[in-house]
Structures are given as structure tokens and as C-alpha cells.
Amino acid sequence: MDKFKTVFIFTLAGALLGNWVASLIVPSYLAWNNSAPLASQQMCDLPKAIHDTSSGLIHGQLVGSGIGAVAFLVLGIVFIQLRARKQKAAQPPPAAPTPTAS
Known part of the structure; x- marks a missing residue:
């Protein structure tokens, strides 16, 4: 459960960071x-322009959140693997069993 929590936190942080950057x-x-x-003057349909701009911003934020989530998901998995290797290397080898007198 600890590994899942770590990956979830990395993914959530990546999504938030991606949203912020977007x-x-x-x-x-x-x-x-x-x-x-060429700086020409145009008349436009303002409600459509507002809708298109808002939709574009929200779409960009969703894409940024997705990219950030995937990137940090991978980083979270790499982080867990490196931490597991480090902990495994830090463990002392098991001691040899002591002979018992029979």
C-alpha cells in the first residue's frame, strides 16, 4: 500500500504541475x-470567440495535466525502484547460524 501511495502522490503532483505549466x-x-x-481588422462573433478560447484553455490544461501525470507516474515508479534497491543494499547479510551443542 505504501508503494501505491507514493506513486499516487507523484502522479497527482505531476498532474497539478502540468496544469500549472499549461x-x-x-x-x-x-x-x-x-x-x-498581417494585422488586418476583423469582425468576429464574440460569443463564439469566447467559447473557443475558453475551450482551448481548458483543453490545454487537460493535456498538460495528463502529460504531467504520466511523466510523474514514471518518475514515481523509478523512485520506488531506486529506493527498494537502496534498502536492499543497505541490509546486512544474514548471520551464519551458530552451531548448537548436542
Whole structure:
């Protein structure tokens, strides 16, 4: 259960970190992607533009959360494997049984 908890915490941390990074990057990308080419003036349907921008931001956050969760899931598994190897190497070898007098 301890290993599952560790992997779950790594995955959750990765999802949150991915969401945070996406929240920083996606608005700039959406502004660049929706800008008019050659600075021409456009009339637009504002409710549709707001819907598309909001959908794009939420989609970007979901993608960022997924990427972060998968990346940190892998890191969590690697962390558990390395910790298990370290603990196994730190254990002293079992002592030889002492002979008993019969």
C-alpha cells in the first residue's frame, strides 16, 4: 500500500504541475493562434470567440495535466525502484547460524 501511495502522490503532483505549466503557456499560444495575420481588422462573433478560447484553455490544461501525470507516474515508479534497491543494499547479510551443542 505504501508503494501505491507514493506513486499516487507523484502522479497527482505531476498532474497539478502540468496544469500549472499549461495555465502559463496556453493563453499565450491561444493569443498567437487567434491573432489576425498581417494585422488586418476583423469582425468576429464574440460569443463564439469566447467559447473557443475558453475551450482551448481548458483543453490545454487537460493535456498538460495528463502529460504531467504520466511523466510523474514514471518518475514515481523509478523512485520506488531506486529506493527498494537502496534498502536492499543497505541490509546486512544474514548471520551464519551458530552451531548448537548436542
